[in-house]
Amino acid sequence: MEHRLLEYFIAVCEELHFTRAAERLGISQSTLSHQIQLLEHRVGAPLLTRIGKKTYISEAGELLLKHSRNAFHELDQAQAAINELSSMQRGRLRIGCSGNHLLTSAMISFHKQFPGVELSVTELATDETKEGLLTNQLDIGVVFLPFEDDLLESITLYNEELQLVVSDRSSLADAQCIEMKELQSYPILMLQKKFLVRQMMDNYCTEHGFLIKPILELSTLDSLLQMAKSNIGGAVLPRSYLINNGGPDIRPIPIIDPVPHKSVGIVYRKETYMCASIQTFIRELRNSFEV
Structure with missing residues (x-):
């Protein structure tokens, strides 16, 4: 199955609107519709349903979306490993947290060591951080524990x-x-x-x-x-x-x-490639909370 077809499919699922998805992808709506039809033919099941102006994801579509995101996650991990081998000091670290105040000291120290790495920090509820990690929209989270999920690991901070x-x-x-x-x-x-x-x-x-x-x-x-x-x-x-x-x-x-009282800790997805930037940020977080 072509990488490009899955990219198109994920875009429609995230936008739930063919016109917006086509604009985001930089292609025409008719081209996008044709590509989705081709994908449905290849998997042998309808993936999306249009009712009026609204688009809905079918049960088969939900399954393909989940596995497609996992596949792209694995590709991202492979690229991260390759970048590490090539000593690339660029990239972006996406963090969800229960309060920005938890990260201030670590962010300052991290930026001094990795000035080329962009830090994107979003203040979220714990469940929102969990969702971001599971959908590969976040790299790590700083949240209240316990944080139980078979796909996630946690490290207690304080x-x-x-x-x-x-x-x-x-x-x-x-x-x-x-x-x-x-x-x-x-x-x-x-x-x-x-x-x-x-x-x-x-x-x-x-x-x-x-x-x-x-x-x-x-x-x-x-x-x-x-x-x-x-x-x-x-x-x-x-x-x-x-x-x-x-x-x-x-x-x-x-x-x-x-x-x-409640424990606060770092959470991240299991089997995620822990590149130098993630490892360093976690180390800086742990250092910032040591008494």
Whole structure:
């Protein structure tokens, strides 16, 4: 089966629109349609279905898409190995993370050693990072663990604790600590439920027989911090985030009984060729979290 036909097929699956896929590939829509028909003839099954202006992937198409992505992943790994042998110091490292603050130190050190390697860092929920790794759209991830999947490996970096952050004008500003159950009686700001930090808090509460209903659910740590600074409520934030994002106008308060904590680690796809850039970035990450 031709490499080019699979490229065309993957583009249509990702766009779910023949016109957009054709524009992305730099060919005409009629040429693309003909190539997809040729591919369907070769595999002996319909791969895509058009209903009106919408395009859907058939069951056979889903199978071919999965195996095609795996095939391209293997080709990418072969090219990476060849580039390494040729001492090429170019390329791109794609990273998904639960918070950009986790990578700052490692990125600075890495860039000094590999200035020719482009770093692409995207802040994602843990499940989104997992999806990116499994579809070969990311090289590594930095997420909350455990991260269980037969196709992925993980390396623990450190243990993260969550804290309540309030404004220096808050009634809790002088508190030395706060029990988790006390959060029920205070206006709380939290990440949306798709984030593992939020799921972790919800699970702790369920296990101890109570529920925290946040007054605001936001999608970034920065937005939570800004709301806390404005004295809208108390934000539940990772302690590591506050190291470089603190200030005189906020008060971090340890949460106790229980202390909400979770391991943070690196995840990557098994059998991925670990080129020098990936190995170095992982080493820099591990060094940045050593006490």
